[in-house]
Amino acid sequence: MQRLNIVITGHVDHGKSTLIGRLLADTDSLPQGKLESVKKMCENNARPFEYAFLLDALADEQKQGITIDSARVFFQSKKREYIIIDAPGHIEFLKNMISGASRAEAALLLIDAKEGVAENSKRHGMLLSLLGIKQVAIVVNKMDLVNFSEVAFNKLRIEYSEYLATLGVKADVFIPISAREGVNLIEHSTQTAWYKGPTVLEVLDSFTSVEEKANEDFRMPLQDVYKFTRDNDDRRIYAGTVTSGELHVNDEVIFYPSLKRSRVASIESFNTPVKSSVKESEAVGFTLQTQIYVRNGEVVARADQSAPKVSNRFEANLFWLGAKPLELDKPYKIKIGSAQSTIYLEEIKRVIDGDTLDRADEPSVGRHEAACVVFRVHDLLAMELFAENQKLGRFVIVDEFDIAGGGIITEVLEQYTNRRTKSLHVNDVLVDKASSNAEFEEELFALLRKHFPHQFH
């Protein structure tokens, strides 16, 4: 059965657990007898039954070792299986929300009809857009508390749409629901006769799974090059995960940014029939007809297709989760595709936060803030605009030993020359050494090729 990862986010108390509990119950996805036992438990304790209790009960079971995962709950529609990734609403859990949401293919964003747009409603909306989750439905919950009023719903819809528009996000679907009463979850309700749009389950079923797109150009970040000598294995294998497109034996490939080229000699694999091509999402390896020296992190493309962009400066939207603020001109590490390099924040164009949206002239980007920034990288990197290629258009920033932020590339800027970078920073002495290492490696490789030709055919 087909599967879709979805994330349900929203401000604390806007009804996430109730919505999930109700979806599980109404799609018959609960273990046998669970609903009855929780209802009974409430009756015995003289508490009104709430669907949110179902999640707590499942969490308890999980502690006892029964294989239901409250952090990754499963339910089914007639069409497919859903994995709901838990996304805690509380600000302290923002990094967990982001870790979860970055795996999602679609999102439901919950807003309380009575309380209206809250701080985290804005922040989550912004983060979903930064994470590149394009399929988002806004679920306006607790409509029962505003008497299922179309006016109240429209007011909220307009307010939040305007906010999303400032982020460049177009939200097509707003659904008025009452999770507690099951209104517009699975079936339409007479209480909102004025609403003609889809129900929550209909919207979920209308989302598309991230499928392979056959007509995209081939890209593969080079993860590693293997030469295992054991058992006289003389293959030199270029390995990585294909992020888009297809590659065949005998295709001519170009590595970016080094621009070295060769042709694919063979596709390598273990315990499969012999392969003559590979495609998106596969973790692959191939050998080349000539031996070339390329570095981990270069991007492989086909000579007969478009080239990725190459630069060492770009503009990005970024969110920051680090304990220390992101500062100008301090060395950080960037990881993009399979490449890593030293990176400096060159300019903060504006800082966006949940409340005021835009603040200019900030000296740094603080924890839980998002910003539009310009970065300068020490090495040339192959990259893409996020809007054109998600996987090569997003990156993370490492501060000391931990991932402290993530972002998406909105514009690739003109290159800085290395000479100029050098004069600006003492820290570049270190990085300079790295680039002379690269030259050394190149020379060493040429020598090895000359004196040990049997290793390189």
Add this chain to the structure above:
Amino acid sequence: MDHLDRLEAQSIYILREAYRSFPNLAMLWSIGKDSTVLLWLTRKAFFSHVPYPLVHIDTAFKIPEMIRYRDEIAIQWDLNLVVGQNKEALAKGETFVNGLDRLSCCKKLKSDALKYTLDGTWARRKWNPYKKVWEDELNGAPYTGVIVGVRADEEGSRSKERVFSARDEKSEWDASTQPPELWNQYKTDFAPGTHVRIHPLLEWTELNIWEYIERENIPIINLYFNQGNGKRYRSLGCYPCTAPVDSEAKNPQEIITELTSGKFKDIAERSGRAQDKDGGGTLEALRKEGYM
């Protein structure tokens, strides 16, 4: 690509990421189905090679077939096998069978043995696949990256794990302060003295593991199958604390049927493991101190 292809590709990506990021990398091999699948995925990722040592913690109470199977596979697949053991506790008889409680026994024979084998404090027994002999390694370098076959669906605390999960100097894990993990970018930088646990199977379920074993025809240890007495193991451990379950399943296909429509549909995999039940949250307590 079907769901197994996707899981496989993602695990291979993670293994390759670990291999290029950690100069002193090892994989824990418990002989069980999950870590044996991990070993198979390693051969997929590295085109039949296994380019890092496999660490097995031998409590001396493992079901004897497990040790036989381990040594057979090690020879067949040319593995760098590393065995660690708490010799002191065994010599002093500080074990569950000698009256120690289960939790303390697990801590001594598994957690401590694991910790001091990984950091090189205790001697490692190593199988040399070239000379085909066992050798002792003293003062071995600490492993900075350790690949472990845990799954998120196994037990509560495991579902909170990251794919690349930091352990501090004391091998301890703090679930609440973990850095974020974004898209396919993991924590591959680590402070001196710390190490990183790598979990390529986090997204797999017990069912996925069996489907993959069947598809790939992986030679899994036969303790998982009914040998004719109507019993089989669903989860492997030390014989004093691990009970077989009643089952007629004789092969992966029959296990899959049992898990999807049969008697184990709603019953936890580790239900035969006694240490999970002593006290409350026992496994989480063990894991904080470095248990797998």
